[in-house]
Amino acid sequence: xxxxxxxxxxxxxxxxxxxxxxxxxxxxxxxxxxxxxxxxxxxxxxxxxxxxxxxxxxxxxxxxxxxxxxxxxxxxxxxxxxxxxxxxxxxxxxxxxxxxxxxxxxxxxxxxxxxxxxxxxxxxxxxxxxxxxxxxxxxxxxxxxxxxxxxxxxxxxxxxxxxxxxxxxxxxxxxxxxxxxxxxxxxxxxxxxxxxxxxxxxxxxxxxxxxxxxxxxxxxxxxxxxxxxxxxxxxxxxxxxxxxxxxxxxxxxxxxxxxxxxxxxxxxxxxxxxxxxxxxxxxxxxxxxxxxxxxxx
Ligand SMILES: [Mn+2]
Numbered sequence: 001x002x003x004x005x006x007x008x009x010x011x012x013x014x015x016x017x018x019x020x021x022x023x024x025x026x027x028x029x030x031x032x033x034x035x036x037x038x039x040x041x042x043x044x045x046x047x048x049x050x051x052x053x054x055x056x057x058x059x060x061x062x063x064x065x066x067x068x069x070x071x072x073x074x075x076x077x078x079x080x081x082x083x084x085x086x087x088x089x090x091x092x093x094x095x096x097x098x099x100x101x102x103x104x105x106x107x108x109x110x111x112x113x114x115x116x117x118x119x120x121x122x123x124x125x126x127x128x129x130x131x132x133x134x135x136x137x138x139x140x141x142x143x144x145x146x147x148x149x150x151x152x153x154x155x156x157x158x159x160x161x162x163x164x165x166x167x168x169x170x171x172x173x174x175x176x177x178x179x180x181x182x183x184x185x186x187x188x189x190x191x192x193x194x195x196x197x198x199x200x201x202x203x204x205x206x207x208x209x210x211x212x213x214x215x216x217x218x219x220x221x222x223x224x225x226x227x228x229x230x231x232x233x234x235x236x237x238x239x240x241x242x243x244x245x246x247x248x249x250x251x252x253x254x255x256x257x258x259x260x261x262x263x264x265x266x267x268x269x270x271x272x273x274x275x276x277x278x279x280x281x282x283x284x285x286x287x288x289x290x291x292x293x294x295x296x297x
Contacts, residue, residue: 005054104264127213232271
């Protein structure tokens with residue numbers, strides 16, 4: 001299918017002549033799904049997300065004008081062997097002068113992203129908003145410490161403080177994760193808690209915790225959404241977030257020092273409707289809108 005876009009890349013926000021230093025956001029794709037434990041396909045996400053970004057107009061749902069925001073899309077970082085090639089992701093993120101939007105890939109690609117952000121904001125309090133059905137706190141999974149089930153565990157190893165991590169949407173656990181989840185250091189908002197209290201209340205609490213941080217990175221696994229919304233993902237888990245709840249959470253962070261977003265586990269081949277790709281795009285554009293509104297207040 002070769003449909004020309006009705007707009008240019010990233011809803012007309014891509015500015016090919018601008019360097020990262022001259023842009024508000026840097027997009028990097030990491031088309032790698034070699035450490036997914038179940039179904040793959042996430043390697044195809046950057047290409048499909050970019051493709052459909054040409055059909056977006058530069059407005060958020062509440063008509064925030066995004067036209068003043070500039071995106072520099074640096075293309076993809078190719079991963080063949082994660083043990084060596086993740087290093088390139090870490091280095092790229094660590095030296096960025098603006099806000100990265102990183103397109104996975106399975107969630108393992110966030111290991112070097114979290115390491116790079118930790119390095120970029122060395123000496124400062126780096127908060128992480130973790131939106132996922134899974135904690136990804138395994139020390140090792142399928143024989144690998146770099147599995148997509150180990151991502152946040154490696155983030156802790158990199159020096160991100162557990163009290164500066166908010167986990168939202170959790171509903172699936174591995175035995176080896178339970179101690180960390182239940183020892184009270186991490187801020188855990190399970191799907192059941194969100195159902196009981198409502199996302200507005202949870203989002204306000206998350207904002208309160210993360211507002212103590214100097215810099216906040218968001219790691220968003222599309223499987224946090226309910227599979228009825230986003231079925232195109234390796235390990236769908238029913239009983240998840242609505243898109244409205246995700247947007248409520250994002251919008252609650254307006255004005256805080258957001259320094260990056262990674263969006264992972266979108267698997268286009270597992271959703272012929274491509275609604276999952278569009279869900280990812282909506283999250284990206286609304287994230288940009290949160291920053292655009294923050295810049296004008
Ligand atoms: Mn997940």
